Amino acid sequence: MSDMTLAWRHYRLERRMFWRNPTAAFFSFVLPLIFLVLFGAISDDDQLRIIVPGIAGLSVMATTFNALAMQMTFLRDAGVLKRMHGTPLPGRSYLAGVLGSAATNALVQIAIVVLASRFAFGLGWPENWLTLVIFTLLGVSCFAAIGVAFSYVIPNFEAAPAYTNIIFLPVIFISGVFYDVEKVPTFLHDIANALPLVHVINGLQAALVTGKPLHDLLSDLAVLLLWAALGAVAAVRGFRWDARGS
Amino acid sequence: MPSGAPAILVRDLRKRYGDHEAVRGLDFEVATGEIFGLLGPNGAGKTTTVEILEGYRVRDGGEVTVLGMDPGDRPRDLRERVGIVLQSCGMYRHVKVHEAVAYWAALYPGARDVDEVIEIVGLGEKRDALARTLSGGQARRLDLALALVGDPELIFLDEPTTGFDPAARRAAWATIRRLKELGKTVLLTTHYLDEAQALCDRVAIVKDGRIVVEGPPSTLGTAASRCQVAWTDADGIRQTREVEDPTPLLNELTTAALAGNEPLRDLTVTRPSLEDVYLELTEDVDAAPSEPAA
Ligand SMILES: Nc1ncnc2c1ncn2[C@@H]1O[C@H](COP(=O)(O)OP(=O)(O)OP(=O)(O)O)[C@@H](O)[C@H]1O
Ligand SMILES: [Mg+2]
Numbered sequence: 028m029s030d031m032t033l034a035w036r037h038y039r040l041e042r043r044m045f046w047r048n049p050t051a052a053f054f055s056f057v058l059p060l061i062f063l064v065l066f067g068a069i070s071d072d073d074q075l076r077i078i079v080p081g082i083a084g085l086s087v088m089a090t091t092f093n094a095l096a097m098q099m100t101f102l103r104d105a106g107v108l109k110r111m112h113g114t115p116l117p118g119r120s121y122l123a124g125v126l127g128s129a130a131t132n133a134l135v136q137i138a139i140v141v142l143a144s145r146f147a148f149g150l151g152w153p154e155n156w157l158t159l160v161i162f163t164l165l166g167v168s169c170f171a172a173i174g175v176a177f178s179y180v181i182p183n184f185e186a187a188p189a190y191t192n193i194i195f196l197p198v199i200f201i202s203g204v205f206y207d208v209e210k211v212p213t214f215l216h217d218i219a220n221a222l223p224l225v226h227v228i229n230g231l232q233a234a235l236v237t238g239k240p241l242h243d244l245l246s247d248l249a250v251l252l253l254w255a256a257l258g259a260v261a262a263v264r265g266f267r268w269d270a271r272g273s
Numbered sequence: 274m275p276s277g278a279p280a281i282l283v284r285d286l287r288k289r290y291g292d293h294e295a296v297r298g299l300d301f302e303v304a305t306g307e308i309f310g311l312l313g314p315n316g317a318g319k320t321t322t323v324e325i326l327e328g329y330r331v332r333d334g335g336e337v338t339v340l341g342m343d344p345g346d347r348p349r350d351l352r353e354r355v356g357i358v359l360q361s362c363g364m365y366r367h368v369k370v371h372e373a374v375a376y377w378a379a380l381y382p383g384a385r386d387v388d389e390v391i392e393i394v395g396l397g398e399k400r401d402a403l404a405r406t407l408s409g410g411q412a413r414r415l416d417l418a419l420a421l422v423g424d425p426e427l428i429f430l431d432e433p434t435t436g437f438d439p440a441a442r443r444a445a446w447a448t449i450r451r452l453k454e455l456g457k458t459v460l461l462t463t464h465y466l467d468e469a470q471a472l473c474d475r476v477a478i479v480k481d482g483r484i485v486v487e488g489p490p491s492t493l494g495t496a497a498s499r500c501q502v503a504w505t506d507a508d509g510i511r512q513t514r515e516v517e518d519p520t521p522l523l524n525e526l527t528t529a530a531l532a533g534n535e536p537l538r539d540l541t542v543t544r545p546s547l548e549d550v551y552l553e554l555t556e557d558v559d560a561a562p563s564e565p566a567a
Contacts, residue, residue, distance in 0.1 A: 028379060040368070040376055047367035047403070105363035110419075113327060113359070114380050115352040268329070 030120045037116070037124025045128065055094070059086040059136050063143050066205070072150075079144045080232035081204035084224055086136035087166045088195065091129045095174030096181065096191045099125075103270065104184040112268040122175060122262060129174070130167040137163050144235070154238030161241070162230030165251045169223045172258030179265045198224050223254045280305045280340060280427050280458040281326060287334035288321050288482075295321045297482035298335070308449065308459040310469040310490075313479035314555050319462040320360050322479075323431050326460070327357055340427060353381055356425035358416045358433045360462075366405035370396055373404060374418050381423030393448055394418040395441060409436040417445065421452075428452060430461045434468060446471055466548045476547075478554055485554050493550050500545065502526075505538040 028036075045052055059082055066078045102108050111121060137159070144150040153159050181190045199205075201215045202224040211219065219225045226247035233239035241248075281303040288296040296318040303309040311319045324330045325337060328344035328351070337344060342351045364373065374391055378384035391400050394414040399407060407415060413436050420428060430449070434442045442465075449472055452459060463469055469476050470490045477487040486493060502522055503513040516522050519542050530537040545553075 033380070036376065036379060040365075040372070043372070044365055044367040102363075106359070106361060107363045107365060109329070109359065110362040110364065112329070113352065113355075113357040114377065115349050115423075116380050117349070 030117050033116055033120035034123035034127070037121055038127040041124055041128035042131065045132075055090065055132065056135060056139060058089065059083070059140055060143060063140065063147070067148055072148075075144075075148055075150060076236045077203070077207050077232075078205060079140065079148070079150060080228050080235050081202075083137055083140045083231045083235065084166065084202070084228035085199050085204050086140060087133045087163065087227060088170050088199070088224055090132040090136055091126075091167050091170035092174035092177070093191050093195055094132070095125065095129050095171055096177045097184075097187045099175055099178035100181045100184050100187040103178070103268065109268040118263060118266055125175070126168070126171040129171045130164070133167045134163065141235070150236070153235045155234045155240075158230060158239075158241055158244070159234035161248075162227055162234060162244075162251075165248065165255060166223070166227035166230070169227070169251050169255040169258060172255055172262045173223075176258055176261035176265055179261075179267055183270055198222060202228060204228065220250075223251055226250045278305070278341065279303060279338075280307070281309075281460060282338040283322070283326070283335070284337075285335040286322065286325065286332060286337060288318070288325060288330065288332055295482055296325075296332075299479070299482070299484060301477055301484065301487065303458060303460055305458050306453065306456050307474045308453055308461060308472050310473035310476035311460070311462040311479055312464075312466070312469055312476055312551060317479040317555075318482040319479055320431055323429055323460065323462060324359075327355070327429055328352070353423065354426045356420035356423055356428040358420045358428075358430045360431040362416075364404045364412065364415065366403070368404050369401055370404065370407070370415060370418075371400040373415065374422050377419045378422045381425075383424050385422055385424045387422065390418050390422045393421070395444055410438060410441060413437060414441065414445075417448070421448075425457070427458045427460070430459060432462055432464065434463070434465065442468070466546070466551055470547050478551060480555050486550070490547050493547060501543045502541070503543075504540040507533070507535050511539075 062082045062085070063079070066082070067075065070078055099108070141153060141159075145152055177190070177194070178187075181187050198219075201211055201219040202222065203209075203211060203219070204224075209216075229247045230244055230251075233241075233244055279302040281301075283299055283301050286296055286299040287294070295316075299318075299322060301309070311322065313319055321330060325332045326339055326344055328347045331345060340351060340354055342348050344351060368376075371387065371391060375387045378387050378390075388400075391397055394417050396411060396414050396418060399411060404412065404415065413433070417430075417433055420430070433449075434445050437445060446468065449459060449461070459472075461469075461472065473490055475488060476490050476493070477484045478493075479485070499515045499517050500519050501513060501515050502519050503511065504526060506512050514522060523542070526537055526540070529535075
């Protein structure tokens with residue numbers, strides 16, 4: 028079978044296993060809704076225009092970066108990666124299946140955010156669907172690849188939540204998920220600008236709220252493409268089936 | 274013994290972890306169609322050796338050829354022709370038995386029939402069970418199924434029957450013998466000496482990363498030590514003697530018994546079992562470090 032077919036088969040296996048754990052699936056999809064409800068209750072419309080794209084960006088990061096960093100560390104500690112490594116399945120196909128599955132979850136979350144902001148908050152439909160699709164896909168690829176690569180740094184599964192949160196929480200804080208990013212002090216702003224989340228949120232904000240055209244978002248696209256490429260190389264090259272050296 | 278290029282060739286294999294030398298110059302060959310056993314105490318270096326041959330671990334020295342290829346390069350062609358039961362590894366928790374076997378089957382060019390393999394390892398009744406609900410021995414059977422479904426030429430089995438009940442062990446032995454009949458090569462490690470005796474054409478006993486003795490299991494006993502003759506004498510006292518060759522002693526005993534018209538009671542002549550040889554050779558003698566006898 029071709030590498031593509033094997034990737035597709037692996038994707039289907041991942042999806043099937045994901046739905047076999049329905050409570051985990053349910054809570055991962057409820058997370059952005061909880062955020063939306065909480066912030067919807069305390070925010071006016073102007074604030075919502077900032078917070079909705081922020082929460083969409085946060086959801087993309089949580090379902091890809093966080094989920095994959097945890098999942099890959101778990102599979103490595105449990106010896107599942109070791110088992111897969113002994114089969115003819117190419118690493119590329121395996122990773123493509125895994126990334127595709129995480130991407131699917133992120134797409135579902137974006138859909139939830141779009142529907143909720145239309146029907147629960149009366150914000151209207153997205154201004155620009157094409158921008159929405161492009162930034163969602165790019166954000167997903169970027170964070171999924173970085174999440175897999177980051178799992179190679181995590182020493183064991185017990186340490187995984189701490190390792191993921193030490194990245195996730197500061198990043199969502201400095202990237203303007205919950206407030207206008209312009210209000211952040213300059214040096215934090217500079218750090219945030221070097222990282223992908225701000226650019227995902229910029230794109231999503233253009234798509235969902237402002238309708239800013241794609242050609243004004245080129246620098247955001249460039250940063251995300253760079254991160255996605257770096258992440259993909261690190262995810263493929265750095266692969267290890269065990270925590271210790273072999 | 275089957276001929277042709279060896280399926281596995283190991284020359285002066287070395288591997289260290291930090292400052293611990295786990296494998297210290299192993300040499301052995303496994304012929305195509307042969308069942309070869311690696312025996313030895315915990316920590317002897319069996320898994321390390323097998324995992325180097327499987328392409329998991331990087332060797333520090335020596336030469337290794339598996340089906341004519343260097344497993345260190347991890348060629349896909351090699352992975353398609355090899356089946357692996359690891360000493361320990363995990364499984365996706367939310368996959369059903371038949372899904373797992375079918376998924377694995379699709380990874381190999383000439384896979385076997387999925388349901389047939391599930392039956393062979395005795396998981397027929399569990400084909401719709403989730404992997405996480407399998408008992409220890411059942412999970413081990415799934416490991417075996419996944420190693421066999423690709424119809425590999427060479428199968429690595431690192432303690433494959435650990436956790437099997439006696440019936441399942443016999444069934445696994447039958448399966449492994451069947452692999453041999455089909456011309457497959459098997460490299461097996463085990464702590465069950467009856468298993469080695471029942472299955473292996475040749476075994477090597479490894480200790481501290483070196484082979485201490487190698488040969489067909491049946492000849493290891495004769496090579497290594499004496500046999501024991503025991504009987505109950507005319508006064509009802511149990512007598513035992515250890516001799517290189519029991520013939521003269523037996524002659525003497527039977528002659529005496531016939532002459533005295535006394536029955537020779539409870540006569541036994543026992544060759545040391547593989548287990549006796551194993552225990553003798555792997556015994557921890559802190560005295561002078563013995564030279565490797567291989
Ligand atoms: N990844 C590793 N890092 C450091 N030391 C290791 C590693 N793997 C194995 N060792 C050490 O190497 C030695 C040989 O281990 P190995 O697993 O090969 O033994 P074994 O013969 O398979 O034993 P067992 O019968 O218990 O399975 C042991 O002392 C073990 O502690
Ligand atoms: Mg072992």
